[in-house]
Amino acid sequence: MRGDLEWGTVPMLVRDAARRFGAREAVVEGRTRVTYRDLGDRVERAAAACIAHGVRAGDRVAVWAPNTLDWIVSALGAVSAGAVLVPLNTRFKGAEAAYVLARSRARLLFVTGTFLGTSYVASLRRAAQDGDGTGPLPGLPDLDEVVVLADDAPADFRTWKDFLASGDTVPAERVRERADAIDPSAPSDIIYTSGTTGRPKGAVITHAQTLRGYAVWSELAGLREGDRYLIVNPFFHTFGYKAGVIACLMRGATMVPQPVFNVDTVLANIAAERISVLPGPPTLHQSLLDHPARDAHDLSALRLVVTGAAVVPLRLVERLRAELHIGTVLTAYGLSEASGIVTMCRRGDPAEVIASTSGRAIPGSEVRVVASSGTVLPPGEPGEVLVRGFNVMGGYFEDPDATARAITPDGWLRTGDVGVLDEDGNLRITDRIKDMFIVGGFNAYPAEIEQLLGLHPDVADVAVIGVPDGRLGEVGMAYVVRRPAATLTADDLIAWARREMANYKVPRSVRFVPELPRNASGKVVKGELRGAAAT
Known part of the structure; x- marks a missing residue:
């Protein structure tokens, strides 16, 4: 890894990867196979289109789409044009996406077409139809353009193909000048927190932080040129985008994005x-x-x-x-x-x-x-x-x-x-901190209890919450996913737990469920479990 990349910018990394790994496969998506040289060209074309549509350095550009080649190209293209990337959680409903778009004052949005039976365009239109804006979504006055990553788009939106074609008049020199003008200390992305404890907040991270952090990650993990990396972690999360796309660009690994x-x-x-x-x-x-x-x-x-x-x-x-x-x-x-x-x-x-x-x-x-x-x-x-x-x-x-x-x-x-x-x-x-509960004066940490319960041979997955108790103040309740064919009962598990952990840690009740509710980052949404426990 060259020293300047550790302190450089994402567009510098893309360009350097195209030069260093040129003919090596960069992205595999079904029958589509894109080399690093081709990926660099596609990213520069997307950057040109962003410039043609008036994206300025520092503008926020959002992507609301699953793991695909188009996500990679649109996101890196926007960042190469000097924009700040705002990835949107694909599990968001229209109102949740509209909140982040409004809060970040995004000027451009790349959005998938229909995904998992849901039209993201329609759900966003419903959430942002009322307002004073003059763009495609009146409820989002700062949003000038919506590009649908598909062959078809509503009349007031733009298709991905048409968007890219609009940048053909922008000279390559202008695209390079824009990319070269980006300072490593400038923001590269705003990652909005998962919002499991309240409204999402946007963490601002710079180009230099991103490159330095994932040079470290790649080195400690031992990622190397020629690796073939299945990226199941969602791109809207740092585990997917930075430990995935950015790390692969650094090391010359092949990305195989999986949308679901x-x-x-x-x-x-x-x-x-x-x-x-x-x-x-x-x-x-x-x-x-x-x-x-x-x-x-x-x-x-x-x-x-x-x-x-x-x-x-x-x-x-x-x-x-x-x-x-x-x-x-x-x-x-x-x-x-x-x-x-x-x-x-x-x-x-x-x-x-x-x-x-x-x-x-x-x-x-x-x-x-x-x-x-x-x-x-x-x-x-x-x-x-x-x-x-x-x-x-x-x-x-x-x-x-x-x-x-x-x-x-x-x-x-x-x-x-x-x-x-x-x-x-x-x-x-x-x-x-918010998940800790107190049992008769003792601090009980659910994750510690979960780790112990996970040692039971019939437990496939488990989550523990605190629930009110008249005598002890709070006690543990365990939500458990059994292993296939297991016949474990609540009494069996509680009796086993009494042998394996301090009494105050032992759940007083167990509910068996087919699966635990998780957000797109893989974290258990304990608010849902607390709500279910209260009913």
Whole structure:
């Protein structure tokens, strides 16, 4: 990795990748196979079209679409024109997308056509039909143009093909000049938080932070030229866009985007495309291991898995290594406000460290754990996780009050996560501060309880919440997904838990469910579970 890229810009990275990896496959989408040289040309054409449509340096450009080649080209094209990328969650409803578009004051939107039976254009039109704007959506006065990533579009919107053609009059020199004028310290994207605890807020991250962070990620993970990377993690999340697209551009790996998680499709892609890299949440890898037709597919090319969550069962790490012969299995921890990367395990760490922790602080950053008073806590003591370093956002977009609450005057980001550091600096996330509940005066951390319950051989997935109790104040309730063919009962699991953990941690009730509600980042939406528990 050349030093200037670590401190450079995303368009510089795209151009450099086209030069370094020219004829190597960059993106595979069905029968479409695009080389790095072709990808560079497509991105510059998209940048030219953005310039032709009046996009200025610093303007926000949004993309609301699943993982596709068009997402990659439109997003990188906008950023190469000097715009700030605003990825939209594909699980958003129209009103949620409209909120982020309005809050970011996006000028241009790239949107998919129909996806999973839903017309995103129609849902957005319904949510933003009323207002004083003169553009395609009156309720979004700052939005000048909507481009549908399809062959057809409503009369007041524009098709992707027509949009690209409009940039043919913009000279290549002008596109290069625009890209070269971008300062590495300028914002490259605004990642809006998942909104599970309130309205989404936009974390502003720069070009230099992005490139430095994912040069580190690529190095620690061991991503290398020629790897074939199945990107199931959604592009609107840093795990998909930055640990996926940006990392592949840095290393010359081939991107195979998958728009929807489906284990049968994952298996087919791994075999057909000789996939060697498969990051994703633990549930992805668990479903892969447990699939009844797994042995019918050739998975021998897989060599690298990176996962991350509060709960990564040791058995999962061991099975990935023993059954699929994956040489490198790593865990990591990050959040949007810290460029998506805070800690990471290292290759060679023992399975126990990988399963029970999220690794150590990445180079160029610091991690500490503090009490509610702000006092720094010693190893082994749980408290709020704070992070400081190059990866911490400059702030929330146009929200100084929220920024001041999140970042201390001396630069420490308050993550809102509860964690414990060990003597070697490995971080174990035990919960969100808001998820902790108190049982008869004892602090109970759901993620810790979930990890213990996950050791039961009949438990495939589990989430724990606190519910009111007349005697103890609060007690635990477990939502459990059984393994296939298991006959586990609530009484069985509670009795087992009493043998495995302190009494105050033992759930007092168990509900069995077919699956847990998760947001697009793979996190369990505990608000839904609390709502169900209250009924």
